[in-house]
Amino acid sequence: MKRLLAYxxxxxxxxxLTNQHLARPGQTPSxxxxxxxxxxxxxxxxxxxxxxxxxVNLLCSVWDKNTNAFVTxxxxxxxxxxxxxxxxxxxxxxxxxxxxxxxxxxxDTSGSVAPKLKFEQDAAISFFQSVLRDQDRAMLLSFxxxxxxxxxxxxxPNKLSKQIRTLRAAGGTALYDALYLTSxxxxxxxxxxxxxxxxxxxxxxxxxxxxxxxxxxALRAETIIFSISTNRGGYFGISADKGGDRxxxxxxxxxGGQALFPFKVEDLEDSFRQINQELRSQxxxxxxxxxPRHDGxxxxxxxxxxxxxxxxxYRKGYYAPTS
Numbered sequence: 001m002k003r004l005l006a007y008x009x010x011x012x013x014x015x016x017l018t019n020q021h022l023a024r025p026g027q028t029p030s031x032x033x034x035x036x037x038x039x040x041x042x043x044x045x046x047x048x049x050x051x052x053x054x055x056v057n058l059l060c061s062v063w064d065k066n067t068n069a070f071v072t073x074x075x076x077x078x079x080x081x082x083x084x085x086x087x088x089x090x091x092x093x094x095x096x097x098x099x100x101x102x103x104x105x106x107x108d109t110s111g112s113v114a115p116k117l118k119f120e121q122d123a124a125i126s127f128f129q130s131v132l133r134d135q136d137r138a139m140l141l142s143f144x145x146x147x148x149x150x151x152x153x154x155x156x157p158n159k160l161s162k163q164i165r166t167l168r169a170a171g172g173t174a175l176y177d178a179l180y181l182t183s184x185x186x187x188x189x190x191x192x193x194x195x196x197x198x199x200x201x202x203x204x205x206x207x208x209x210x211x212x213x214x215x216x217x218a219l220r221a222e223t224i225i226f227s228i229s230t231n232r233g234g235y236f237g238i239s240a241d242k243g244g245d246r247x248x249x250x251x252x253x254x255x256g257g258q259a260l261f262p263f264k265v266e267d268l269e270d271s272f273r274q275i276n277q278e279l280r281s282q283x284x285x286x287x288x289x290x291x292p293r294h295d296g297x298x299x300x301x302x303x304x305x306x307x308x309x310x311x312x313x314y315r316k317g318y319y320a321p322t323s
Contacts, residue, residue, distance in 0.1 A: 022141070022149040022181050054321070056083070059096065059193060059224060059256060060283045060303055060314040070281040071310060081287055082302045092286030100135040101279055102153070102190045104223075106178050107167060108200035108230065110144040114169035116230050119268070120199055121164050127197070127272040128157040128164075131279075139186065140164060143178035144171035145206045153186075172206030176214035179251070183214075183221035194223040195279060198251070201231045202244030211247065215254055220319055224257040226275045228268065231261070256315040278313075289320075296322040 058081070062071040076093040105127070107120055124140075132138055132155055140151040140160055151163040179196065187194050196218065204211070218225060227248035249259040258278065262268035291299065300317045 022147055022185055054289050055091075055286060056088075056289055056301070056318060057092070057222065057284060057286045058301065058303065058314050060285055060312055061256075061278050061281060062283070062305070062310050062312045065309050065311050070277065072281050074283065074305075074307075078306050079283070079285060080304045080306070081285065082304070083287075083289055083291065083299050085300075085302075086290060088287040088290060090285055090287050092284065094284045096193060096282045096284045098280070100137070100192055101131075102187065102192060102194045103131070103136065103138040104182050104187060104194075104196045105138065105140050106175075106182065106196060106198045106200070107140070107142050107164075108144075108173060108175070108198075109142040109167050109169045109171075110173040110205070111170050112173060112201060112203065113230055117167065117169045120230070121167060123268050123272060124164050124199065125157075125161045126269060127276075128160045130272070131276045132157045132160075141178060141182055142167050143174050143200075144169070145174060146171075147174055147178045147181050173200070173204050174206040174208075175200055175202065175204040175247075176207035176209045176211055179225075180209045180214040180217045183217040183223060187223050188217075188221040193279070193282070193284075194221065195257070195275075196223050196225045197275060198225060198227040198248065199230065200227070200244075200248070202227070202229060202246075202248040204247070215251060216319065218251070218255055219315065219317070222315070222318075223255065224315070225251045225255040226257040226278075227252050227259045228271050229259065229261045254316055256313050258313065291320070294321045294323060296320055 062074060063069065064071055072095060076090055079090060081088045081090060105124060107124060109117065113120065128138060134155055137153040137155050138160060139149070139153045140163055142148050142150050150166070151160050154160065175198070179198070182196060187196070229245050229248050231244055245259070245261065252259040258274070260271040260274065262271050285303070289299070297320050298317055299320055301315065303312060303314050305312065
């Protein structure tokens, strides 16, 4: 049996009470649910990786509405940022076209996607082969009734490809658990540009974590979510699951990513290309919040552009610090 990931004392406390953690392939996470009303201990991220988020960093992508081409030549003066309708002073501004990426690919291996698993594997391999550079790192997780860390961070696409071929489909769909655990136990530790790519039908049937806490943890980890639906017709041969698609779209919209809905093989490959291009065409914008309260509240963020005819993607808010 493969060795379990080593966690700190805080992580062990979390796991003992929630029975939720990233499992290695072949290991079955416990299905026990905490007693009703039980107070959970602080998250792994609260214990070890708290940072001062008075400095708010946002990644922003800009398109031309007419051509749908990315716009990468804007200046700091073209942007205005508002937090809870109060204008903020931009302190940091860079064009993030070549900085390292940290990517987590979450692949749905539940029984509902069994007919599409080989296609998912082929597409995921193609994605890693085309996207990863020496300075980038990626990890692979699968989720069905539980969540498994299939390949930890590496910049070697061949390692990832080999592990992708080991995926097998069975069981339920623990999408929210997968997103929560990936964000809390892995991505919140990372700095720089972070992205989660979800390949799923979005129909969660097995998670212990609810949707809102999973989304909150992704926001706390400051990661962008790109979701690729496997619900559509064409190649997949099934009708759309509107509920699952709505979940995938909201995850993407709230974190500043995109939800993509391919109809055939070529469309999915194009979806991965779009993700790659967007990750290489972002602006990084930082400001010091003029709200001094450390109350843990959600703060709405809005970015506006002086130039008309453009559309943009960015994280729509963040959670204030509590200490």
